[in-house]
Amino acid sequence: MATSNSSSIMSSTFYLTGIPGYEEFHHWISIPFCLFYIVGITGNCMILHIVRTDPRLHEPMYYFLAMLSLTDMAMSLPTMISLFRVLWSISQEIQFNICVGQMFLIHTFSFTESSVLLAMALDRYVAICHPLRYAIILTPKLIVKIGIAALLRSSILIIPLMARLAFFPFCRSHVLSHSYCLHQDIIRLACADIRFNVIYGLVLITLLWGLDSLGIFVSYVFILHSVLRIASREGRLKALNTCASHICAVLILYVPMIGLSIVHRFAKHSSPLIHIFMAHIYLLVPPVLNPIIYSVKTKQIRQGIIHLICSPKISSITIIPRFNMEGNATHHIASFFLVGIPGLENFHCWIGIPVCLLFVLTLLGNSIIVTTVKLEPSLHQPMYFFLCMLAINDVCLTCSATLKMLGIFWFDAHWIDFDVCLTQMFFIHTLCIMESAILVAMAFDRFVAICIPLRYASILTTPMVIKIGLVGLSRAILMIMPCPVFIKRLLYYTKYVINHAYCEHMAVVKVASANTYVNRIYGILVAFSVAVFDIMLIATSYIKILQAVFQLSSQKARSKALGTCAAHVCTILAFYTPALFSFLTHRFGKNVSPSVHIIFAILYLLVSPTVNPLVYGVKTKQIRDRVLGLFFLRRFLNTKKH
Missing domain, CATH: 1.20.1070.10 (Rhodopsin 7-helix transmembrane proteins)
Incomplete structure (x- = not known):
């Protein structure tokens, strides 16, 4: 009975500390976080709007890019409310069910992003190695099926972890040294056997990210094999240039992910600030940088963003007529x-x-x-x-x-x-x-x-x-x-x-x-x-x-x-x-x-x-x-x- 009562009490509410040791600076720390979220949300919304409205971008490559933008926002938005509630001293409490839901969304869309990057590698493989069959293979129906399969795969594999958390008694502590809920932080507070969660989580990371990274690597091996067979140097550079943005997006996701995994597994005695810093990089850097990379490398997206932010691009010199003291017209450049x-x-x-x-x-x-x-x-x-x-x-x-x-x-x-x-x-x-x-x-x-x-x-x-x-x-x-x-x-x-x-x-x-x-x-x-x-x-x-x-x-x-x-x-x-x-x-x-x-x-x-x-x-x-x-x-x- 004692265990049951403890479980029900301690698992009902958790307390998020934010950034431990820097509570007095939380209002200042919230400023760069606010900028990151604004840039990330604005950039990805622009990508979605431009892909939707520009007929030139109605191609498989840009449909996958739209999926990536949706996944980026879905991965980072669940953390935003709890983060600013803590940093702005509104409330540090988070209900257990909300915490589990937040964890589910973060981890599900994190794995989904890896799947989307694998799909984008497949897109580049088909476009470069089988260009004549590109439109036949990557039809809109197949693209939708790939997106649904990626989301279902992640959701189904994450559910066992979340379901098991509901049966854990949390009698040690209910204080999380973080700004939001992550699985590896929650299970450390449980006073039960957590070996299944630890092993299943490790297998899940190794299996999903391992298979996805292997698939991406194999795709690029075939891409390089095809590119090196192109006769002209200009043709080779042009083919590789279409892959540059995707390679950057892969590095932006996997490098922080590897760093976060290493910190959690092998740096348990380091400052909590290191763990929190790596977790924020992992969740915020991809949504911020991916739109920037693709807008820099894609002319149509770049022009679409300019059209949204500025007035339509000036196609001719604007002349403002002026008159001198004699009444003769002169001309003055407006731009x-x-x-x-x-x-x-x-x-x-x-x-x-x-x-x-x-x-x-x-x-x-x-x-x-x-x-x-x-x-x-x-x-x-x-x-x-x-x-x-x-x-x-x-x-x-x-x-x-x-x-x-x-x-x-x-x-x-x-x-x-x-x-x-x-x-x-x-x-x-x-x-x-x-x-x-x-x-x-x-x-x-x-x-x-x-x-x-x-x-x-x-x-x-x-x-x-x-x-x-x-x-x-x-x-x-x-x-x-x-x-x-x-x-x-x-x-x-x-x-x-x-x-x-x-x-x-x-x-x-x-x-x-x-x-x-x-x-x-x-x-x-x-x-x-x-x-x-x-x-x-x-x-x-x-x-x-x-x-x-x-x-x-x-x-x-x-x-x-x-x-x-x-x-x-x-x-x-x-x-x-x-x-x-x-x-x-x-x-x-x-x-x-x-x-x-x-x-x-x-x-x-x-x-x-x-x-x-x-x-x-x-x-x-x-x-x-x-x-x-x-x-x-x-x-x-x-x-x-x-």
């Missing part, structure tokens, strides 16, 4: 066409990958910097307030340019409205000047801290730090504001193609047919005055710093003083070095390929925002401990205690 990187158009989809990676690292790194400074009382100092300014400026600078670049590289979104182009140009150049001003402020901070340390707190008060930031921003706005005004007066445009990946001042000026002497001179004066003035102030600060440091008696004190400046010096080099190379190639590299100019311009905007968080993360103990704590929870907690 520009951004080429991207001229000469490398065929590689845009691949170039977009490192650009996206740098963008993600920038957002993640600078978000960690701002969050750590906000939450760590020991970092509430002028030096770190300036660092927060730098991080926020870096995020804004990167977003102002990178989103459009990725649109060009991945979605052929080359067109940009005239006013939007000027707005982008204004933000990019304003934020670049603002970054230079922040570096000057940080040099001044180091000067006061080392040369007059006793007056540090009285000079750099919080109001003074805010005023310095506002002065830097005001200077940047006032210096850049005339640029779009001067461009607006250039009404005679005969060109509309900008050989660049974003709207940069000189690139926009070059397409004007009017006299651009004022624009060019003003642009050079602004760049020269900002660079020279700011570099002189930074150099003066460090001359004073070096004089003060060399007056210190001990070697240890000198090293410690200079050590506080190391991160700032690295940041200065990361910002000004790409700027110098970009300037030199523009002024003295007229015979250099245009692609080189643009690559340097892109690096100028992306390198510094990516490197800055890494530099300060390495040099600042509190930030370093916070990041290490994400992966080594116990070590982080021990450090905090001491």
